[in-house]
Amino acid sequence: MVWRRCLLDEADLPGADLTRALLRDASFQRAVLTGAKLIEADGIEARFVSADLSGADLSRANLRQTDFTRANLRHAVLAGADLRRATLFRADLTEADLSGANLAGANLAGAMLGGARWTDGQRVCAAGSVGNCQ
Numbered sequence: 001m002v003w004r005r006c007l008l009d010e011a012d013l014p015g016a017d018l019t020r021a022l023l024r025d026a027s028f029q030r031a032v033l034t035g036a037k038l039i040e041a042d043g044i045e046a047r048f049v050s051a052d053l054s055g056a057d058l059s060r061a062n063l064r065q066t067d068f069t070r071a072n073l074r075h076a077v078l079a080g081a082d083l084r085r086a087t088l089f090r091a092d093l094t095e096a097d098l099s100g101a102n103l104a105g106a107n108l109a110g111a112m113l114g115g116a117r118w119t120d121g122q123r124v125c126a127a128g129s130v131g132n133c134q
Contacts (some may be wrong), residue, residue, distance in 0.1 A: 001018060001019075001021040001022070001091045002021070002022045002027050002059045003018075003020050003021060003022065003023050004023065004024045004025060004026060004097070005024070005025045005026060006026045006027070007027050008026060008028050008031055009027055009028065009029040009030060009031065010029070010030045010031060010070060010083050011031040011032070012022075012031075012032050012099050013031060013032060013033050013036060014032055014033065014035055014036065014038070014048075015034070015035045015036060015037075016036045017036070017037045017098065018036060018037060018038045018041050019037050019038070019039045019041070020039070020041060020042075021038065021040060021041045021042070021047050021086060022042050022045040023038075023041055023102075024040075024042055024043065024044045024045060024046065025044070025045045025046060026043070026046045026047070027046070027047045027112045028046065028047065028048045028051050029047055029048070029049040029051065030049070030050045030051060031033065031048070031051045031052060032050070032051070032052045032054070033048075033051060033053045033056055033057045033122055034052055034054050034055055034056065035043060035054075035056060036053065036054070036056045036057070037057050038056060038057065038058045038061050039057055039058070039059045039060060039061065040059070040060045040061060040062075041058070041061045041062070041063075042053045042061075043060045043061055043062065043066050043081060044062055044063070044064050044065060044066065045064070045065045045066060046063070046066045046067070047066070048066065048067065048068050048069065048071045049067055049068070049070060050069070050070045050071060051068075051071045051072070052071075052072045053068075053071055053072060053076050054072045054073065054074040054075055054076065055074070055075045055076065056073070057076070057077045058076060058077060058078050058079055058081050058094045059077050059078070059079045059081065060079070060080040061078075061081045061082070061134065062081075062082045062088065063081055063082060063083050063086055064082055064083070064084045064085060065084070065085045065086060065087075065105045066083070066086045066087070067086070067087045068086060068087060068088045068089075068091045069088075069089045069090060069091065070089070070090045070091060071088075071091045071092070072091075072092050073088075073091055073092060073093045073096050074092050074093070074094045074095060074096065075094075075095050075096065076093070076096045076097070077096070077097045078096055078097060078098050078101045079097050079098070079099040079100055079101065080099070080100040080101065081098075081101045081102070082101075082102050083101055083102060083103050083106050084103070084104045084105055084106065085105040085106060085127060086102070086103075086106045086107070087101075087106070087107045088106055088108050088111045089105060089107050089108075089109050089110055089111070090109070090110040090111065090112075091108075091111045091112070092111075092112045093111055093112060093113050093116050093118055094112050094113070094114050094115055094116065095114070095115040095116060096116045096117070097116070097117045097120075098116055098117060098118055098119050098122035099117055099120075100119060100121060101119050102119075103119060108131055108132060110130060110131060111130065111131060111133075112130055113125040113129040113132070113133050114126065114127040114128055115127065116129070116130050116133065118133045
C-alpha cells in the first residue's frame, strides 16, 4: 500500500492492516488507528498528531522524524521501531512496548511512560514516569 504524502486527517481506520505500507510524509492528524497493524511500515516524517493508535502494532516500523505529539499510544507495540528524532511530546505511551526501539534524538518531553517496557526489553517504567523512564 502506498499512501505517501496522503492527507488522512481524522480518518477512521480502526484495525487497518498497513503492514509494510509506504506512509512517508503522510498526515494522520486526529485519525483513529486503534489496533491497527503498521508492522514494518515506512512512516518517515509522517504526522500522527493527536491520533489514536492505542493497541496498534508498529513493530519494526521506520518512524524517523515522525510527529506523535499528543498521540495515544497506550498499549501500542513499538518493538524494534526506528524512532530516531521522532517527536513524542505529551504522547501517552502508558504500557507500550518499546523493546529494541531506537529513540536516539527523540523528543519525549511530557510523554507518559508509566508501565511501558523500555528499549532494553527488561525494565518497566514506574507508574507516573513522565518524559523519561524511571
